[in-house]
Amino acid sequence: MQKNLVRIATRKSLLALWQAEYVKAELEKHHPGIQVELLGMTTRGDKILDTPLAKVGGKGLFVKELEVAMLEDRADIAVHSMKDVPMEFPDGLGLSVICPREKPTDAFVSNKFQSLSELPQGAIVGTSSLRRQALLREQRPDLEIQDLRGNVQTRLGKLDDGQYDAIILATAGLIRLGLQDRISSELSDDISLPAGGQGAVGIECRTNDDAIKALLAPLHHPQTAYCVLAERAMNKRLEGGCQVPIACYATLNDAGNEIYLRGLVARPDGTTVLRDEERGAPEDAEQIGIRLAERLLAAGADEILSEVYAGNNN
Ligand SMILES: NCc1[nH]cc(CCC(=O)O)c1CC(=O)O
Numbered sequence: 001m002q003k004n005l006v007r008i009a010t011r012k013s014l015l016a017l018w019q020a021e022y023v024k025a026e027l028e029k030h031h032p033g034i035q036v037e038l039l040g041m042t043t044r045g046d047k048i049l050d051t052p053l054a055k056v057g058g059k060g061l062f063v064k065e066l067e068v069a070m071l072e073d074r075a076d077i078a079v080h081s082m083k084d085v086p087m088e089f090p091d092g093l094g095l096s097v098i099c100p101r102e103k104p105t106d107a108f109v110s111n112k113f114q115s116l117s118e119l120p121q122g123a124i125v126g127t128s129s130l131r132r133q134a135l136l137r138e139q140r141p142d143l144e145i146q147d148l149r150g151n152v153q154t155r156l157g158k159l160d161d162g163q164y165d166a167i168i169l170a171t172a173g174l175i176r177l178g179l180q181d182r183i184s185s186e187l188s189d190d191i192s193l194p195a196g197g198q199g200a201v202g203i204e205c206r207t208n209d210d211a212i213k214a215l216l217a218p219l220h221h222p223q224t225a226y227c228v229l230a231e232r233a234m235n236k237r238l239e240g241g242c243q244v245p246i247a248c249y250a251t252l253n254d255a256g257n258e259i260y261l262r263g264l265v266a267r268p269d270g271t272t273v274l275r276d277e278e279r280g281a282p283e284d285a286e287q288i289g290i291r292l293a294e295r296l297l298a299a300g301a302d303e304i305l306s307e308v309y310a311g312n313n314n
Pocket residue numbers: 015081082083084152168169170171172173197198199200201
């Protein structure tokens with residue numbers, strides 16, 4: 001059966017709305033005459049603002065309500081930042097499309113300093129990501145890392161209030177919101193390897209909804225999908241369920257026949273950062289991720305991660 005209405009369940013943050021509008025525009029471009037509606041929703045993750053994310057249960061918090069809406073047929077699809085999507089999906093739902101990736105880097109944002117190396121001794125840097133915290137501390141053990149929650153605008157507001165000397169945000173989010181002017185510099189991925197999926201947008205739908213899947217198909221970007229698949233396979237093998245100091249980033253060569261995946265697991269205080277890499281064919285994306293995860297585990301990642309899960313974070 002053909003469909004001419006697509007209902008998108010979305011969070012109401014400006015970034016979530018941008019992503020939903022992007023998918024709406026793409027669907028309308030590929031299927032003239034189609035009707036696309038946005039269904040704005042508030043998730044538990046949007047309500048709990050005062051507790052570090054790592055302590056309140058991580059990623060699933062931001063997607064549960066959207067998934068229930070799809071299962072109850074109040075919505076057809078949900079658009080996600082792939083960085084925030086849990087590894088497992090509820091029965092009946094799955095990821096059907098991954099769109100082209102925006103820049104995957106982390107951005108250094110400051111009103112006073114141009115780059116990480118310009119920060120004076122003991123400067124205060126805001127981030128609530130254990131990954132960013134660990135990699136900042138590896139470079140600059142003198143920095144004071146302070147928690148920073150909220151959506152992108154909230155975080156920029158706290159920087160402007162003078163609570164931090166600098167903050168770290170995803171470059172992709174700032175670009176999508178038209179805030180690229182706020183980026184003082186991009187952090188090199190040698191220093192701040194991104195989180196798996198960072199910069200990529202994915203679309204979840206009911207696995208048995210062939211009509212919706214057919215409408216979504218032209219939005220799929222296989223090159224990005226292979227890379228994100230390798231990254232997610234690594235995260236999954238490492239049990240990256242909650243917020244954890246894990247990073248990974250895959251690229252595909254121009255010929256499209258080799259994935260290069262880099263990954264790391266770090267102590268939150270940055271005193272240990274286990275880095276490794278792996279290459280292979282795009283068709284083996286998942287195996288590449290698993291192989292890299294297993295080498296990291298053998299090198300001591302298992303011990304670091306069990307410490308993190310036990311709560312000895314600092
Ligand atoms: N953790 C929140 C989040 N999830 C996705 C993005 C934006 C960029 C992306 O699509 O990865 C951000 C903001 C940030 O990390 O600064």
